[in-house]
Amino acid sequence: MRLLRWFVGLLLVAAFAWFNFFIYSGEIFFKLVNVILFSALFVLYRVIIGPSPADRLVAVDILGVLIIGMLAMLGLHYEQGFFMDIGLIWALLSFIASLAFAKILEGRSLDD
Amino acid sequence: MTLAVKSKIIVFILAFVVWLALSGTDVQQIVAGAVVALLVSLIAGSFLVASHNQKHLLHRWLYALLYFVKFLWEMVKANVHVAYLVLHPNVPIKPGIVKIKTNLKKDAAITVLTNSITLTPGTLTVDVNEEKGEIYVHWIDVKTTDVDACTKEIGSRFESILAEVFE
Amino acid sequence: MIRETIGMAFIFVGIAFDFFGVLGLVRLPDVYNRLQAATKCVTFGSAGILFGTFLLEGFTSFGFKALLGVAFIFLTSPVAAHAISRAAHRARIPLTEGTVVDAYEDDEELKVNTVIKK
Structure with missing residues (x-):
């Protein structure tokens, strides 16, 4: 089951890479930006599905760092x-x- | 010259140089940057330099450079390790939280140590107990649970160099 | 010419590690493991992209801003990871089933009990 999921994910990523780098005919920087936007889809999956509040918090934090590279x-x-x-x-x-x-999640008040 | 005045002058020079690097060569922008740098150094300038430790300055900078190179190398190793874990079909991890000891006392030294632990292979700082000098570390591949062995495995890589830099 | 090649190489490596980090965010089992993979790889990847930007642009204001961004990411990203992991542990978010040892939990229990007794 786990191997099957791994294989499906590999197919998905390979399909994206094939489409992005060989079919799509844009500038090179747009191709790279597309990779980061594809990564942001995974981050959004974790934001929506994430079983606990901390998972969502991690995902949002990481999204901020991804966006800096995209803007550069x-x-x-x-x-x-x-x-x-x-x-x-x-x-x-x-x-x-x-x-x-993180402070709110820990249960502390504002002036602690 | 007292310590606070010296610290303020250093902050003014740093802020002004950064502003010159970031903005253009227009006269108005340079004047505005000087005014803002002066305000910042007057209000918040006395916190940067906290002690008169002027001895062995070259020694400390050389060790800081050595530390930086070692840190970059460890970080590249960390990233290759994580990429291997993530791409493996079975995700071969064995996580756990262990406790390590440290001898560093200064806040800046402990901050740099915990940041480097977070960015090196398989370890993440969870909490710091400053009075006892203990650091709780989440380890993605636990090899041992003994405190001293964990300290040797995780913390000793950086601690000797950091002791030379900060103390 | 050689500078531009090295800059583009930095950008490509950075984007690859960004992608690996996000993959780790999806695949690993609990909050702490996800935090490890995501913080390490995405920090390294974004810093690589910014350093490649600095190499491509040279000593202009754009390049200096990119260099400032590298320093900023290296300083703040581990601090945010530390704050989130400590908050998650104090909020009793469970570790995954394969966890070997949890030294923090034992000491933390002692601390909570003494606070309640006071």
Whole structure:
């Protein structure tokens, strides 16, 4: 059963890679951004299915770090520096949000 | 020159250099950056440098460089290990939370140690007990549960170098 | 030319490790294992992408922002992982069935009991 699931996942990833790198004819940076968006689909699966609140929290925290890489590549493609500003601020806000939600999950109050 | 004033001057120079690196060469932007850096260093500048430890400065920086190289190498190993675990069909893990001891006392040293433990192969810091000098570590592939053996396996890689850097 | 090749190599490696980390987020069994895989691989992957950006752009403001992003990720990502794992353990989220030992649970029980007795 486990081997079957592994094999189905492998087929899925292989199909995506084949479509993205050989069928789709875009710029190279758009192909790479597509890989990160495909990864973000897995993260969203964990956000929706995740059995406990901590799983969802981990997934959201990781999504923040993924987005920084995606924004850096978008900035490289469009030759614009302000994408990196957005990325840095996104990282900062995501970090603070993770700490705050972790504090709530732990059951502490605001001034503890 | 007292310690607080020195710390404020260092913070002003650092903030201004970072601003110059990030912004253009317009005069208005440089003046605005100088004003903001001055405000920041006046309000929050006295926390960066906390002690007068000026001895062996070159020694400490050399050990910091050595630590950085070792940390990068351990991190590459960690990532290859995790990639192997994730791609394996059976996910061969044996997780558990173990306890290790540390001799470091300063907050900065303990922070750097726990961050490096989190980013190296198969280990994740869960909690720190500062009074007793104990760190609880989640280990993805538990080889032993003895405290001293775990300390030798996990913490000793960085602790000797960090002791040279911070103390 | 050689600089651009090395930069693109960093970006490709970074994206591969990003993908492995997210795969670990989906495949591993409980919160702590997921946190390990995701934090390590995604931090390394995003730092690789940003460092490749720095190599491609050189010493411009874009490149310096990317370098600042590398330092920022390396400092904050383990701290967030530590906070989440400690909160999850204190919120009694169970470890997976194959767990060998839990030293934190024993000491934590002692601490909670003494607080209640006071």
